[in-house]
Amino acid sequence: MSVYTPTPSDHQKLNLLEERDANLNLALLQRQLNALLGKSISQICPYHYVLGNQCAHFVSHVLGIQFGALCSIRQNGTSLRCDEIYNSLVVRGPWTQAPPGLAPRNQILIFVITAHEVLAGNLMTNWPRKHVGIQLNGRVYNYSNTGGRVIVDASVSHFLSKFVKEYSRDTDVSLYYGGV
Amino acid sequence: MTPMLRVGIVAAMLLAVVTATSNNLPAHSAGAKKMADSEQTLEALRLLLDIDDTQLREGSSCFGRYGTLSPTLRDLLAMRLAVFDSGKNVIEGGCETAGATKSCKLNFYHAHGEDVSSSNFTFQVVNGKAVPNSLECVMSP
Numbered sequence: 001m002s003v004y005t006p007t008p009s010d011h012q013k014l015n016l017l018e019e020r021d022a023n024l025n026l027a028l029l030q031r032q033l034n035a036l037l038g039k040s041i042s043q044i045c046p047y048h049y050v051l052g053n054q055c056a057h058f059v060s061h062v063l064g065i066q067f068g069a070l071c072s073i074r075q076n077g078t079s080l081r082c083d084e085i086y087n088s089l090v091v092r093g094p095w096t097q098a099p100p101g102l103a104p105r106n107q108i109l110i111f112v113i114t115a116h117e118v119l120a121g122n123l124m125t126n127w128p129r130k131h132v133g134i135q136l137n138g139r140v141y142n143y144s145n146t147g148g149r150v151i152v153d154a155s156v157s158h159f160l161s162k163f164v165k166e167y168s169r170d171t172d173v174s175l176y177y178g179g180v
Numbered sequence: 181m182t183p184m185l186r187v188g189i190v191a192a193m194l195l196a197v198v199t200a201t202s203n204n205l206p207a208h209s210a211g212a213k214k215m216a217d218s219e220q221t222l223e224a225l226r227l228l229l230d231i232d233d234t235q236l237r238e239g240s241s242c243f244g245r246y247g248t249l250s251p252t253l254r255d256l257l258a259m260r261l262a263v264f265d266s267g268k269n270v271i272e273g274g275c276e277t278a279g280a281t282k283s284c285k286l287n288f289y290h291a292h293g294e295d296v297s298s299s300n301f302t303f304q305v306v307n308g309k310a311v312p313n314s315l316e317c318v319m320s321p
Contacts, residue, residue, distance in 0.1 A: 051298055051300070051318065051320055052289060052296060052297055052298025052319075052320035052321070053296040053297055053298065053320040053321035054320070054321075055321045056320065056321045057320070057321075068241075069241050069317075069318055069319070080318070080319070080320050080321070081244075081319055081320065081321060082321045083244055083245065084244070087245070119245060119247075123245050124245065125244065125245040125246060125247055125259065126244035126245060126246060126256070126259060126260070126319065127259060127263075128259070128260055128262075128263045128290060128295075128297030128299075128321075129263055129295050129297070130321055131294070131321065132321070144294065145291075145294055145296040146293060146294055146296075162294070163294070166292075166293050166294040166295050167295060169263075169265060169266060
């Protein structure tokens with residue numbers, strides 16, 4: 001009985017298949033996010049859990065994130081807190097230090113918070129002024145708490161400048177990434 | 181906590197309660213009801229502040245990074261209330277007894293444009309004291 005040994009050509013084919021799958025997943029995600037634009041969290045969360053700031057709750061439902069406090073304990077609930085999500089991700093850090101290969105193959109979470117509240121060891125505090133969205137193809141899908149609906153910011157720089165203005169009482173408002 | 185800091189936190193909380201009450205209070209109605217609501221909030225606040233040195237252990241719904249090595253409820257309260265410096269700020273709560281069990285809830289809410297946050301606390305009371313192990317938190321974001 002002979003043992004199969006993949007050839008360099010097989011590896012190449014496998015890589016192409018993986019890349020095709022990744023691109024397909026991203027295309028599906030983009031379609032899903034576009035379909036959610038304008039929707040409120042009560043239309044997204046099957047448990048109709050509505051409390052305070054919904055940014056982390058929104059991204060968690062889209063990506064199936066389940067760290068820390070959840071919107072439903074008995075059922076298949078998802079995360080509610082930015083800091084619990086960020087601190088649980090293996091791949092995370094300042095946005096400017098995101099590995100070049102991470103996007104666009106992975107969905108990248110984009111967090112915004114004053115840099116003073118991200119401690120040594122890349123641990124985010126539970127400082128209330130923080131926000132998270134999903135960066136995809138340069139656009140940032142996130143939940144507007146004033147509008148009560150899912151929106152998309154046209155660029156990462158627009159997303160940042162918006163929150164620099166919104167968090168005007170904080171200094172050094174900065175972006176962080178998280179790979180899911 | 182230094183007496184000055186404790187007084188500061190209580191003062192900030194009471195100011196927020198007053199603000200919340202005055203914001204919600206219709207001009208000519210329900211004054212007595214709102215006063216009762218504020219008194220209920222005050223009871224829940226006092227009980228929670230009495231256990232502000234409670235250590236927040238990993239795995240607890242209240243756990244998080246609050247800028248100290250061994251975070252306490254006091255650190256959590258300080259961080260969550262520190263943003264009550266602008267916008268709309270609400271503190272409301274109360275306690276109720278069902279059979280032999282007395283339970284309280286206390287909610288903080290802050291909104292200033294897209295800067296929105298909430299902290300909800302629930303705990304049980306035995307012999308007039310909040311039970312630290314019963315404390316549960318739901319916070320956003």
